[in-house]
Amino acid sequence: MRTRYLLLVALLCAGTFGCKRRNRSGIIYGNAQASAGKDAERRAAAALSGSDDEEGPRGMAQKGSGRGQDKWRDVGVYVDGRPVGVVIFGELPIGLKPTWVVEEHSIEFDYGYKGPRTSKSYARRYRMTDFLKALGVDVARIKEIQVMGPKSTSVIIASGKELRSKKGEGFMFRFGAITAGKPIPVVPDSFGNGVQPDKMGAVFVYIDKKPPTLDPEEGLMLDGKPVDGVPYYGDPMKGGVRVYNDDRLTVALKHQGLEEIPADTGADGQKHWKLATVLKQSGVDLSKIVEAWLIVDERRKQKLTRAELDTVTFTLDPKHKNELLVGDGKQRASAIALHSHALAPDELPQIHADESVD
Helix, strand or coil, X not given: CCXXXXXXXXXXXXXXXXXXXXXXXXXXXXXXXXXXXXXXHHHHHHCCECCHHHHHHHHHCCCCCCCHHHHHCCCEEEECCEXXXXXXXXXXXXXXXXXXXXXXXXXXXXXXXXXXXXXEEEEEEEEHHHHHHHCCCCHHHCCEEEEECCCCCCEEEEEHHHHCCCHHHHCEEEECCCCXXXXXXXXXXCCCCCCCCCCCCEEEEECCCCCCEEECCCEEEECCEECCCECCCECCECCCEEEEECCEEEEEECCCCHHHCCCEECCCCCEEEEHHHHHHHCCCCCCCCCEEEEEECCEEEEEEEHHHHHHCXXXXXXXXXXXXXXXXXXXXXXXXXXXXXXCCHHHCCCCCCCCCCC
């Protein structure tokens, strides 16, 4: 199956939401209503999908081949097949606050020591229900959640009722490098189907659609057929510079096809695109945006005022296919967070000195 090149890809517009039409390169160029639910689902299968050809040597795999864990490199969150977020520390919603869990540790002591023999510390965790709420998911309507592990058969499955229960409050995740790295599930004993994988590959939430079932040998099955990828969606979303509008994943900017958008050639001989123009062409509503943050290396590195957002340009990073070089090219961006209000200091991620890997 031929590889789909996507430039600016919009999320699934279902129900009464308006959908954007796009040309063959994926550039959104007008408004249109979804003619039918199945057509909307087919569009969703292309939106934000993986395009391995942008990833260099790793891009030899064709659709469905997956290449094992590389298939789930970006840990996406999908609601009834619609992508709504990614589990990456630097791209967590600002409305999501950590849950601090007390951990007890043994300490070394000399013979005859009569003091405390353990010490306590506070570990950063994120409650799954808090995360989903921060993404705008109606947790009260969830009928099932499925979290992929490193293998197709290692899937955490729990009902919405159990997710909302007291035990469900203990269903959390952490990151391998505390404030960076791969997300790792924290699963209470006897929660859901009892599976406790050591990594997360994707999060599937079901509200209206029928959840797949888990075959212990084949993995997820839907209507008697194995699921290759994301149920009701297709290839997992992968790559590109993700853009968030008030914590809502909106589009992903990708290199392939970008040159079809008008750009100016700078003194350096490279093409420079106006960021605001590209965002507007992707269907992003900037009318209420007050500021933007450039995210790279899992940190919010630079704030752009609205005036700066309207004028700043970017070029392509020849070394990093999923990053843009913004302004004078000294600042990289692997994700962009747009906000309709100026963030207060306490709204930004708070990283303790002993947590940082910088």
